[in-house]
Amino acid sequence: MFPKLDPLLHSELRLAVMSILVGVDEADFTYLKKQTGATSGNLSVQIDKLMAAGYITVEKGFKGKMPRTTCKITAVGQEAFNKYVESLKEYLSAGK
Amino acid sequence: MFPKLDPLLHSELRLAVMSILVGVDEADFTYLKKQTGATSGNLSVQIDKLMAAGYITVEKGFKGKMPRTTCKITAVGQEAFNKYVESLKEYLSAGK
DNA sequence: TTAATGTAGTTTATATTATAAACTTGTTTA
DNA sequence: TAAACAAGTTTATAATATAAACTACATTAA
Numbered sequence A, B: 001m002f003p004k005l006d007p008l009l010h011s012e013l014r015l016a017v018m019s020i021l022v023g024v025d026e027a028d029f030t031y032l033k034k035q036t037g038a039t040s041g042n043l044s045v046q047i048d049k050l051m052a053a054g055y056i057t058v059e060k061g062f063k064g065k066m067p068r069t070t071c072k073i074t075a076v077g078q079e080a081f082n083k084y085v086e087s088l089k090e091y092l093s094a095g096k
Numbered sequence C: 001t002t003a004a005t006g007t008a009g010t011t012t013a014t015a016t017t018a019t020a021a022a023c024t025t026g027t028t029t030a
Numbered sequence D: 001t002a003a004a005c006a007a008g009t010t011t012a013t014a015a016t017a018t019a020a021a022c023t024a025c026a027t028t029a030a
Helices: A012-022 A029-036 A040-052 A075-092 B012-022 B029-036 B040-052 B075-092
Strands: A056-063 A066-073 B056-063 B066-073
Touching: A012 A029, A012 A040, A012 A056, A012 A066, A012 A075, A012 B075, A029 A040, A029 A066, A040 A056, A040 A066, A066 A075, A075 B012, A075 B075, B012 B029, B012 B040, B012 B056, B012 B066, B012 B075, B029 B040, B029 B066, B040 B056, B040 B066, B066 B075
Parallel strands: none
Antiparallel strands: A056 A066, B056 B066
């Protein structure tokens, strides 16, 4: 009835990041920062965690002379996201 | 785009408790414990927090000689729950 | 040319939170 | 009457989220 919610996704900022990434081919650090309104530090940490879990890939390159970090969701991440959404539904519909 | 998620509801156990309570007139401690699979300690703490926030009422009585704690959702809690669900939808549908 | 300001992050310190272990109070059973 | 059980609560710990402080380099202003 109440499956365990993936703790990597059950986090405000990481969920926001993943929600953005499912709908887009890729997104860079500054874009994610703007969209989520997060601080750089927080975003950096949460991106690391998603990467460590294999939910996203992170590429560091340059845009001109400026550093640029690009994130993409992986198949594993996509799968985990879907599963999380399904789990959540079970919670929310428990009272019916 | 990404509204703040009510931290009182964005918690696995408290969300489970609230999900049960929205669909039922009242529920007692042991019932909630069985349904959620939580430990007594954890459940006790989380019920306190929901009560402190005014999301539920807690009545302590006896069933025969045994103590019995009964929980009910309040209008405020109902409202907060609905709002939380709406907010979540915004997250999950962000990528569309 | 160098000082100041801005950009794109990372590291680390702190404060909050969730959670379980240990405890309490009383009840039933052996 | 001692042991085991029921229904919780309190407290200690471990995990987490978050922002503040920092690094490295680029651009602009003096």
